[in-house]
Amino acid sequence: MSASRRLLLLTLLFSPLPVIAQSTDTERAAARDILKQIDALEARLDPTGMANDLVGRSDADQDALVRRTTELWESEMQALSDFIGHNPEVGWEEFNTVDTLTAVLRGRGWDVEVGVAGLETAFVATWTSPAGADGLMLGLIGEYDALRDADGAFHGDQHNAQTPIVFASAFALAEHMAANGTPGRIRIYGTPAEEVGPPAKTIMHEAGVFDGADLLIRSHGVTQTSRAQVGFGSCCLNINEVKYTFLGKPSHQMSSWHGRNALEAAVHFYTLVDGLRSTFRPESSIQGVISEGGDAPNVVPQRAVVDYYIRYPDPVYLAHVTEMMDNAARGAAMATGTEVQIDRYGEYRDGISLGTLQELSFAYAGSLDAPNIAPEPRRPSGYEETGVVTKDIPGIGISIYSSREANHTRGMLEDTFSDVGHTGFRISAETMSSVLYDFLTKPELREAVREEHRVLAGLLDQYHEALRRAYASEVGRPISQN
Numbered sequence: 001m002s003a004s005r006r007l008l009l010l011t012l013l014f015s016p017l018p019v020i021a022q023s024t025d026t027e028r029a030a031a032r033d034i035l036k037q038i039d040a041l042e043a044r045l046d047p048t049g050m051a052n053d054l055v056g057r058s059d060a061d062q063d064a065l066v067r068r069t070t071e072l073w074e075s076e077m078q079a080l081s082d083f084i085g086h087n088p089e090v091g092w093e094e095f096n097t098v099d100t101l102t103a104v105l106r107g108r109g110w111d112v113e114v115g116v117a118g119l120e121t122a123f124v125a126t127w128t129s130p131a132g133a134d135g136l137m138l139g140l141i142g143e144y145d146a147l148r149d150a151d152g153a154f155h156g157d158q159h160n161a162q163t164p165i166v167f168a169s170a171f172a173l174a175e176h177m178a179a180n181g182t183p184g185r186i187r188i189y190g191t192p193a194e195e196v197g198p199p200a201k202t203i204m205h206e207a208g209v210f211d212g213a214d215l216l217i218r219s220h221g222v223t224q225t226s227r228a229q230v231g232f233g234s235c236c237l238n239i240n241e242v243k244y245t246f247l248g249k250p251s252h253q254m255s256s257w258h259g260r261n262a263l264e265a266a267v268h269f270y271t272l273v274d275g276l277r278s279t280f281r282p283e284s285s286i287q288g289v290i291s292e293g294g295d296a297p298n299v300v301p302q303r304a305v306v307d308y309y310i311r312y313p314d315p316v317y318l319a320h321v322t323e324m325m326d327n328a329a330r331g332a333a334m335a336t337g338t339e340v341q342i343d344r345y346g347e348y349r350d351g352i353s354l355g356t357l358q359e360l361s362f363a364y365a366g367s368l369d370a371p372n373i374a375p376e377p378r379r380p381s382g383y384e385e386t387g388v389v390t391k392d393i394p395g396i397g398i399s400i401y402s403s404r405e406a407n408h409t410r411g412m413l414e415d416t417f418s419d420v421g422h423t424g425f426r427i428s429a430e431t432m433s434s435v436l437y438d439f440l441t442k443p444e445l446r447e448a449v450r451e452e453h454r455v456l457a458g459l460l461d462q463y464h465e466a467l468r469r470a471y472a473s474e475v476g477r478p479i480s481q482n
């Protein structure tokens, strides 16, 4: 890395950029002291300096590992990525894809378990070193669900490439560990349905699937090679996904007074929520659909369902909004003589991004000639979309340019089969192997990653405490955190 580039990175690192994770004045005020502590932590750990040092070292074993990763990508995994790309399956229905992927793993002697955490298309595959399991456990996450539009399923988010990328890196690393007598395990997590709720990774995490991993790594196709700013945040706000099911009593239209109308309850609730919008802070984003509303006009609807995504920049005020919405649903049920069942089926939270791993991966991407590099870091966000896993396990999401067109487009699908995609995926696998090699072989990096993660996780709790104090007078009662 050139001196001017390094200076630019340092300038960015110590400018007050972490503040971009906080969206409102209240959040910025609550985060002020915490951001100072993050700055002090980063100044001490010096992730950019450490990254430049690690990337600059010459290491024949690491070079051989990266060459083998390239070879595996070019000889097998690129074709596998294309095959999955041409055979898209949407979330929770990725049966053929999982069969294809797990057949490759079994063929290489990996121990495969399909249907983990009660999810039919989730899997875990484990490789144990012939030198023994007593070492690190390196975890790699791969997604494989497709999007759907009016023309059917398509891989417009390039999830087709994710698991083949992970395979190229993991298989090369396993060969390296076996050849060097390095004990430990490598685990590949097949995580379904990223594009549809409920969030599979949260379910898998709550079932303990990721337990024991020392590090989690993944990649995602993007339009710029970039890294996330250190700190906590989420790409798309904190979210509660909540389903409100109203249950009434059926009756014939001509004697409707014998029934209790669940659809009317749902409509009252939907209207009540609109009436609450001025009571909520303007950064709230609340959108819902009435997904069930009865079967026939001449029968009083017995069951109606309203499905809401409730979003707010932080989880503390989000809990307040959600509580008021739950109460509105109960009020609508009471008014109509129906009952309501409230099912919060999904939660997305601020995730943690680590400077140590972000800078290292970014520096390797640069050294591997990744195209279209964004000089400025992105808003902080976790390495996986739920944020929940990132709070407990340190990790990194690798973002290498692999498409000229935006995510979730047919153009991105085209690029998944083109040189743009193939090159980006190869560099993603090479970057992944480089980072995993350093984590495996450099205790000083492991210590820095663990310390940074521990401190940031603690600061995230402190940030939420500060927000609870900041909002206390406004909502007139303590806000339960969720």
Ligand SMILES: [Zn+2]
Binding pocket: 157, 159, 194, 220
């Ligand atoms: Zn995606």
